[in-house]
Amino acid sequence: MxxxxxxxxxxxxxxxxxxxxxxxxxxxxxxxxxxxxxxxxxxxxxxxxxxGKDASARDRKRREARSANPGKPATLHAPTVAAATAESGTVTTRAIAVRVADVPALPHGLELMRALRPLKRKVPSRHRVILDETATAERSAEERLFLPATRPEPERWLSLALVVETGPTMTVWHPLVNELTVLLQRTGAFRDIRLWHLHSTPDGASGLHPRAIPTSALHSLREILDPTGRQAVWCVSDCVSALWHDGRADRLLETWGQDGPLAIIQPLPQRLWRRTGLRPEPVRLQTASPAAPNSRLRTTSSDSSALLRKPAAGIPVPVLELDRSWLSGWTRLVTATAPGGVPAVITTTDTLDGAATASGDDTISPTPAPTDPLSLVRAFRAHASAQAYRLAGCLASLPLTLPVMRLVQRVMLPASGSAHLAEVLLSGLVHHIPSDSANPVYDFAEGVREVLLSTLRRSDSRRVYDEVSAYLAAHAGDARDTQALAVLPSGQGEVALTMPSRPFAEITMRGDSRTSYPEPLAEPHTSREDLPSTSAGPESPPAPNERRPERVRHGLIADMVDALQLSAVVTEPGVRDIWCDMLANELGRRVEPYGGKHLRGWLLEVVRTCTQVPGDLWCLPRALDYIEPSSQASTALGPLVEEWEAVEFFNGVDLRPLRPALTTVGAPQSEALARRVSRQRFQELPRWCTTGWETFLHLAQMNHAEGEPPPTMAFLDLAAEQLTEHGQLEDAETLRRWSRTQARAMNLTQVLAQWHPPTAPVRSEAAVLTIQFEPDRVDENRYYLSHWRRSEGPHSVPGETVHVYRDELPGAVGQVVEETEERWADLRQPVVLEFMLPHALMNEPVEWWLKEPDSAYPTPLVMDYPVVLRSLERLRRASWHRPWRNRWRQLTDDYQNSRAYWSRPGANDISPFHLERELKEDSSVVCLILSQPPSDPSGRGGRELLAGLRAGVPAMIWHRHDCTNPAFREAVGEIVQDGNLGSLVDRITRLRREALMVGPEEWEGHIGRHLAVLFDDPDHMVGPPGLPQV
Missing domain, CATH: 1.10.287 (Helix Hairpins)
Structure with a gap:
C-alpha cells in the first residue's frame, strides 16, 4: 500500500x-x-x-424489467394486506418494492423549539464535577499543593420523561411522536429525554415500557419520578381510549403530578377536546417557584366557570396543543416568569375511585348513530371542520394508509394538520383493518367511499392522483421516505399483488438499485384506468346548426379571456406580475410572463395553457381571488370554467342550445332538482348557480354511483318535467330531445329509462342560521365564531370558523349574515337567527347588532329576523339533556297545560337550590322569567339561569337591565298568561318590532328594546358528537 x-x-x-x-x-x-x-x-x-439464489435471480429480472421500460410510468400501490404470496391463488400482477418521499408530521418544529428556549438554563450538577482550572492554579500558587480543584459541572436544569399512550387510535400519531422526540433532542432544552410507552393490561392495570410492543414486564408508573423535582413529564395522548373514561388516567396523573411539572400533550385541537375523555376547564395558573409540581399550582377560574362547576379538588394538569403559543405559556409557568399567572386549559384528578369520569358533562348527548352511508357523510359534514370534510373527499379515491393520507393532505390541503386527519379517522366513516403492514390500514365503511366520491368533481379526483405523483417526483431521494409497491408496465417484480388494488400515484422508474426512485414525468398523464373517466364517451358529430367541438372550445377560451380583461389585475403591470407568479404556483409549472406587445394574445395563451390538464382551469379564478376577492372577473370565470368541464364531459358537444330553456329554471327549483338527482348527497350549490343553466354545468363534473345516470343527464329530465308543468312545452321537448341524443351516444338509454328520482323532501317551515361563540380557552378575549345553515332537511351545513376578538364579534356576525343572504338569495322561506352563546355573553344584545355594519345606514338584525338565544353550556352538558328533552316535549305536545314560572327576588337566597327544587317539582313549567339579568353583579341572575338550565327549562325571559321594571313585568305577563308558550318567540318579535317603529330616537324607552329570550330546541343540535371510545 x-x-x-x-x-x-x-x-x-x-x-x-x-x-x-x-x-x-x-x-x-x-x-x-x-x-x-x-x-x-x-x-x-x-x-x-x-x-438463496432465487433472490439474485429476482434482482436480475427486476433490473432487466427496468432497463426494458425506461421512462414508462409505473403505478404505485400501498404495501398493505394486498401484498400476498404467489401461493394464495389470487395474484393477478407483480410489483417491486420502492422508496418514495414521505411528508413531515410536525411542520412547525422551529417555532416549537423557540417556545422551549427559556428552559435551556443550566444549574450545577449534583453528581458530576469538572476541573476548575482557575481554582487549581490559585491553590498551586498559594499553597504549593498541586492538587486539582473541581466544581460541579453545569448541566441542563430539567430532564423530560415523554410518555406516549399506546391506545388503538394513537397509531395515527406515531410519526408525530417520532418527530417530536427528535425535535426535543435537537432543542437541547432538557438534560435527558427518555421515551416511555404507556400500556394497559387486560386486568385494567397500567404500566410503562421503553418499547411500543413490550418485550418484558411492564415498569411501575413511579419509575419515571424524580424526588428532586428536576424532571418534567409529558403525557402524549388523544384521550379517546377507555383509560380516560374509567378513572385510571386520574390515578396515574395524580402519581406523576406530585414531584414535578406535568402536562398532557394533546395532538387534537382544543375544539375537539370536549369530545374526548378530558374535562377541559379554562383557568389561570400560578406558581410560587420554578419547576413546582402540579400539586402546588394555584388555579383561578373565570366567573362563568366558577358558576357552572365547583372548584377543582384534584391536581390541575395543563393540557397543551403542539403549538408555539401553548408551549410558551407552559414554559413561563415552569420557569415562574409570569407573576400574574398564565391562561391555561386544565383537567383535574378529582375522580380517583374508578368511577366513570366522563359522564357526558362536556359531550353531546348520544343520538342514534346513522347507518346508511349518506346519513353518515351528512352528519360528518355538519359536525366536522371544513378542511376535514374536504380531506375525506380527497381520500375517497385512494387507498387508506397513513403515508398516503399524509401525502394527500400535503398536496391538496397544505394548511391542514394532523388534527384534521384525526377527525376523519375518528369520525366513524372509516375503520381499521388488521394487517401485517408496518403502517395501519384503514377503509371506508360500506358505501361511504361512493358517497364521498359523488361530492367531488371528476377533475378533483384526477387532480389528487396527479398532485401526489408530482410531489413524489419532485421530492425523490428525500431523507424522509416510506415504502410503496410499484407495478411496472412489464408486470414483473418480486412481490405478488392481489387485485384489484387502488393506485395512489404514478412515477417513472430510474436506476437499477433495490430502492429505485421516481423521476419527474415528461408530461401530465391523463389516462388512468383505475380512476373515473373524465369524458362521457366517444366524440359524436355535431347536429345541424351546432358548432363543431373546436369552435366550442375556442369560443369558451375567448369568453374566459373577456372575463379576465374585466379585472385591473391583468392590465396593471405590477399586479399582473404578481398574479402571474401566483398562477404559476397554483399550476405547478412556469407561466410565460407578459412580453409587452399584445395583451389579449398573451391571455389567450395563458388560458390555453390552463386547459391542457383537467382541473387546472380553476387556477385562474383562484389566483385572481387571492389579489381581488369576489371580483367581477372571478365571478364571471366560475361558470365559464364549469362550462368548459361540461363540454369536455360531453366530448366537445355544443351546450349553448340548452341555455335558453334552462335559464328559465330559477335557483330554488334548480337547487331542489340537484338535490334529488344526487340523492341528497349535497345541500348547497356554488354561489354562481343562479339558474338551471349554471346548475346543469356544475353537475356535469360530479361523480356518480355505478348503475346510475350522470347527475347532469338526470337533471335535464327533471327540469323537462318541471317546464312541462309550467306550460313551457317547447323548452321541455328541447331538453328531452338533447338528452335522448346524448344518452344514445353514451350507451345510457336503458340506465336513464330505469332511473327513478327520489321523492323531494318536505321543506322545513323556516330556514335557520345558527351562530355560535365558543371561548378561546387560552386567550380570554378571543372567541371561535362558527355558523351553520339549515334550509332543507334535518342536517345543517357548516360554514367557516373564524378566530376573532370579542369587540370584533358584531362585525363578524354582520359578515356571516351578509354571506348567508347571498347564498339564500332566492329562498322563499323565512329565516330565523339562533345565537349559541356561552354564559359570559348571554346578556349581549345580539339581536340589536347591525346588519351591513359598513353601510352608511346599517339596520339592526331584529328588523329582518326573529332572533333567539341558546345556551352553549347546556348543549355541551349531556347530563342536563334528559330533563331538557322532557320539558320540550311538554311544550310542543301539551302546550295548553304548560306554564311559566316567575323567579321571586330574595336578598338572602344566594343559592339556586330552592329555585331548582321548585322547578323540578313541577314538570309543567317550560318557561322561567328571571328576577335579574344573567350579568347582574350580585350573581343572582346567573344562578337563576343555571337553575333553569339544570332543570331543563327550554325557554327563559329577562330584561337586559332591570327585571323589576313594571313595563317588563306587564309585557311578559301578557305574553305568558294564556299558556300558549309555543308562540313565545313570535310575541316577543312583535314587541321588538314595535320598538323599531318608534325609531332609534325613542326605542330605548320601549320594553321591546330590552327583552331577551332563550328558546332552546334540543332537536336541533349543531355541535359535534363525542369521539368513539376504544
Missing amino acids: SGGFDRVLAALEGIGVEPTAREAAEALWLATHIAGSASTTAQETVRAQSA
Whole structure:
C-alpha cells in the first residue's frame, strides 16, 4: 500500500494539492475504514447470494424489467394486506418494492423549539464535577499543593420523561411522536429525554415500557419520578381510549403530578377536546417557584366557570396543543416568569375511585348513530371542520394508509394538520383493518367511499392522483421516505399483488438499485384506468346548426379571456406580475410572463395553457381571488370554467342550445332538482348557480354511483318535467330531445329509462342560521365564531370558523349574515337567527347588532329576523339533556297545560337550590322569567339561569337591565298568561318590532328594546358528537 499511497500523493502534488503529514495520515485512516465498510457490504452480499439464489435471480429480472421500460410510468400501490404470496391463488400482477418521499408530521418544529428556549438554563450538577482550572492554579500558587480543584459541572436544569399512550387510535400519531422526540433532542432544552410507552393490561392495570410492543414486564408508573423535582413529564395522548373514561388516567396523573411539572400533550385541537375523555376547564395558573409540581399550582377560574362547576379538588394538569403559543405559556409557568399567572386549559384528578369520569358533562348527548352511508357523510359534514370534510373527499379515491393520507393532505390541503386527519379517522366513516403492514390500514365503511366520491368533481379526483405523483417526483431521494409497491408496465417484480388494488400515484422508474426512485414525468398523464373517466364517451358529430367541438372550445377560451380583461389585475403591470407568479404556483409549472406587445394574445395563451390538464382551469379564478376577492372577473370565470368541464364531459358537444330553456329554471327549483338527482348527497350549490343553466354545468363534473345516470343527464329530465308543468312545452321537448341524443351516444338509454328520482323532501317551515361563540380557552378575549345553515332537511351545513376578538364579534356576525343572504338569495322561506352563546355573553344584545355594519345606514338584525338565544353550556352538558328533552316535549305536545314560572327576588337566597327544587317539582313549567339579568353583579341572575338550565327549562325571559321594571313585568305577563308558550318567540318579535317603529330616537324607552329570550330546541343540535371510545 506504501507505493500506491506515494503515487496518490504525487498525483495530488501534480494538481497543486500538498497535504501535510497529519492530513495524509487522516486520509489514509479514512480510506481503510471506507474499504472496510465496502468489504463488509460485499461480504454481506456474498452471504445473501449464497443463502438463496432465487433472490439474485429476482434482482436480475427486476433490473432487466427496468432497463426494458425506461421512462414508462409505473403505478404505485400501498404495501398493505394486498401484498400476498404467489401461493394464495389470487395474484393477478407483480410489483417491486420502492422508496418514495414521505411528508413531515410536525411542520412547525422551529417555532416549537423557540417556545422551549427559556428552559435551556443550566444549574450545577449534583453528581458530576469538572476541573476548575482557575481554582487549581490559585491553590498551586498559594499553597504549593498541586492538587486539582473541581466544581460541579453545569448541566441542563430539567430532564423530560415523554410518555406516549399506546391506545388503538394513537397509531395515527406515531410519526408525530417520532418527530417530536427528535425535535426535543435537537432543542437541547432538557438534560435527558427518555421515551416511555404507556400500556394497559387486560386486568385494567397500567404500566410503562421503553418499547411500543413490550418485550418484558411492564415498569411501575413511579419509575419515571424524580424526588428532586428536576424532571418534567409529558403525557402524549388523544384521550379517546377507555383509560380516560374509567378513572385510571386520574390515578396515574395524580402519581406523576406530585414531584414535578406535568402536562398532557394533546395532538387534537382544543375544539375537539370536549369530545374526548378530558374535562377541559379554562383557568389561570400560578406558581410560587420554578419547576413546582402540579400539586402546588394555584388555579383561578373565570366567573362563568366558577358558576357552572365547583372548584377543582384534584391536581390541575395543563393540557397543551403542539403549538408555539401553548408551549410558551407552559414554559413561563415552569420557569415562574409570569407573576400574574398564565391562561391555561386544565383537567383535574378529582375522580380517583374508578368511577366513570366522563359522564357526558362536556359531550353531546348520544343520538342514534346513522347507518346508511349518506346519513353518515351528512352528519360528518355538519359536525366536522371544513378542511376535514374536504380531506375525506380527497381520500375517497385512494387507498387508506397513513403515508398516503399524509401525502394527500400535503398536496391538496397544505394548511391542514394532523388534527384534521384525526377527525376523519375518528369520525366513524372509516375503520381499521388488521394487517401485517408496518403502517395501519384503514377503509371506508360500506358505501361511504361512493358517497364521498359523488361530492367531488371528476377533475378533483384526477387532480389528487396527479398532485401526489408530482410531489413524489419532485421530492425523490428525500431523507424522509416510506415504502410503496410499484407495478411496472412489464408486470414483473418480486412481490405478488392481489387485485384489484387502488393506485395512489404514478412515477417513472430510474436506476437499477433495490430502492429505485421516481423521476419527474415528461408530461401530465391523463389516462388512468383505475380512476373515473373524465369524458362521457366517444366524440359524436355535431347536429345541424351546432358548432363543431373546436369552435366550442375556442369560443369558451375567448369568453374566459373577456372575463379576465374585466379585472385591473391583468392590465396593471405590477399586479399582473404578481398574479402571474401566483398562477404559476397554483399550476405547478412556469407561466410565460407578459412580453409587452399584445395583451389579449398573451391571455389567450395563458388560458390555453390552463386547459391542457383537467382541473387546472380553476387556477385562474383562484389566483385572481387571492389579489381581488369576489371580483367581477372571478365571478364571471366560475361558470365559464364549469362550462368548459361540461363540454369536455360531453366530448366537445355544443351546450349553448340548452341555455335558453334552462335559464328559465330559477335557483330554488334548480337547487331542489340537484338535490334529488344526487340523492341528497349535497345541500348547497356554488354561489354562481343562479339558474338551471349554471346548475346543469356544475353537475356535469360530479361523480356518480355505478348503475346510475350522470347527475347532469338526470337533471335535464327533471327540469323537462318541471317546464312541462309550467306550460313551457317547447323548452321541455328541447331538453328531452338533447338528452335522448346524448344518452344514445353514451350507451345510457336503458340506465336513464330505469332511473327513478327520489321523492323531494318536505321543506322545513323556516330556514335557520345558527351562530355560535365558543371561548378561546387560552386567550380570554378571543372567541371561535362558527355558523351553520339549515334550509332543507334535518342536517345543517357548516360554514367557516373564524378566530376573532370579542369587540370584533358584531362585525363578524354582520359578515356571516351578509354571506348567508347571498347564498339564500332566492329562498322563499323565512329565516330565523339562533345565537349559541356561552354564559359570559348571554346578556349581549345580539339581536340589536347591525346588519351591513359598513353601510352608511346599517339596520339592526331584529328588523329582518326573529332572533333567539341558546345556551352553549347546556348543549355541551349531556347530563342536563334528559330533563331538557322532557320539558320540550311538554311544550310542543301539551302546550295548553304548560306554564311559566316567575323567579321571586330574595336578598338572602344566594343559592339556586330552592329555585331548582321548585322547578323540578313541577314538570309543567317550560318557561322561567328571571328576577335579574344573567350579568347582574350580585350573581343572582346567573344562578337563576343555571337553575333553569339544570332543570331543563327550554325557554327563559329577562330584561337586559332591570327585571323589576313594571313595563317588563306587564309585557311578559301578557305574553305568558294564556299558556300558549309555543308562540313565545313570535310575541316577543312583535314587541321588538314595535320598538323599531318608534325609531332609534325613542326605542330605548320601549320594553321591546330590552327583552331577551332563550328558546332552546334540543332537536336541533349543531355541535359535534363525542369521539368513539376504544
